[in-house]
Amino acid sequence: MAPRFILRRLLLILPTLFGVSIIVFVLLRVIPGDPIVMMIPPGATQADIDNLRQLYGLDKSILDQYLIWFGAVLDGDFGISISLRQDVVGLIVSRLPATLELALSAMVLAVVLGITMAIIGTYWQNRWPEAVIDGISGFNQAIPDFLWGLIFILMLGVLWPILPISGRIDPRTGMEFTTQFYLAESLLRGEFSILADLVRHMLLPMVALALPLTAVITRTLKASLFETMTQDYIMLSEIKGFSRWRILIVEALRNALIPTVALSGVQFNFLVGGTVLIERIFSYPGIGNMAIGAVIDRDLPLIQGLIITFAIIFIFTNLLIDLSYRLLNPRVANE
């Protein structure tokens, strides 16, 4: 079952990325904005400009540029960042783990919170807990992640400063990491004070990212649970004498999750996309933050590398969603 399916999906990645790369490459070169102009010192001569343009290959036709770029990419070389003068692959590899840790934590938080709230709302249907949950998730749904970010900075960073609002780690901790996966590494090495510092830094951006997804999961899952709780097999479980909690968790939840995954799956992609602004707002050193800098500087090689990276993350996010759908649903799992 699953391995075949995963293999098929992995094979699809290559043509997808190929298409993405062409579109990005062409778009970046037809929209206004000249990377060379952004980097020249004042008073540079036309000859200097032409030299630079030649250095980065920007004097050639778009097709030629693409072929050169693509040839290098096949060798794992995404070029040199124009603004940072460093290897694009090296830059991305050093920043990607920060984003992955942030996005994954936010997803897990949203799933746990969303499922919990939906269950509580269903268990106490038509009583005050349901009303509270409906209120929270209705409110929550109206506020986008970056606005949460700004609200948090204002409330918890400025008015009542209890949490750090920028960066990923307190530089004074002085821990030497061997990987860029700080969260995972400190956890595995049992450095719990470092872990706590990392979590404190990550908390606000993570919650800001998680809340919109939480709202969607809560609402879809709760509606789906309501629907499920009216099914014949649930009624029969009541007759058999199972407790309402057990019926909800053991009998109804998995059934209700199937349509929920299908309906809220796309929201996971929004969360990944949301890292760009959120990382910027919280000066969090991930690839989203880097992407905004790259766009401001018209750093074509870096933008290209980053977009391909985001495309890969999107593809894996969707693969994960499809996989969980299949795991939940025995009908497709066995095919």
Added chain:
Amino acid sequence: MNSILNIDDLHLEVRRDHIANPVLSGVDLSIKIGEIHGLVGNSGAGKSMLAKAILGILPAATRISSGVINFDGKDITRLDSKQRRHLASRHIAMIPQDPMTSLNPVRRVGKQVCDVLQLHMGMDRGKAQQETQRLLDNVQIREPKTVMRMYPFELSGGMRQRVLIAIAFSCKPELIIADEPTTALDVTVQRQILQLIKQLQMNSATALLFISHDLGVVAKICDRVSIMQSGRIVECQTAESLFDEPQHAYTQSLLETTSKYYRFDRGTNTHSETPAEHQDHA
């Protein structure tokens, strides 16, 4: 006292737009220990509502306005859902109408039988699995071990109904309510399922309330029959005398509509079914 269930002057109403519509208006019914009791009446007479009242699964808009349902000497209308679970659910089981929607689609069939055994019979998992295998074997499911590992969508309607019947009988309840247990099945499977229910009931001490539209079917398997018309039991007789001398005009009209089929069947009665036709494995 030789009856397991005694319903006395039961009134039940449904609220719709702030108006209470009576659904049951004074039902009296008693089911004897170990009998098969038929409940017949036309659509909307309130048969399913009566079943739901006994099972304690009335919809939110309904209310028992008066009357008692005495099960094993206790009035179960007065119990809240927790007390009910403790007192009644082990002792009153149900065979549902639609087997396609009555098993949990994401849980293995065997697990769904085991669950009940573990809940009510105090069995551990291993014991429950053994017992499940035996129970599935009892409802003439071949290769019960394989079926236990299947999901409901892998089974045909007839097979699913067998599983549900196994679940209903699993904890040796005193009463099973079967609300039109064969109407969702095709004709040949219907006959097998009826025969199976009858056979399992005879081998146990379980009383069965068998709800149906079909007097012909009821005549085949029931000991006594109650006729229901617009929320009331209008007649209660043994199956024999009901057909020979129906007392109530409504019963007579019901009989007239079924008599054509019924006369064919009558002489051959319960033992005439074709024994164990080929099984409908999905």
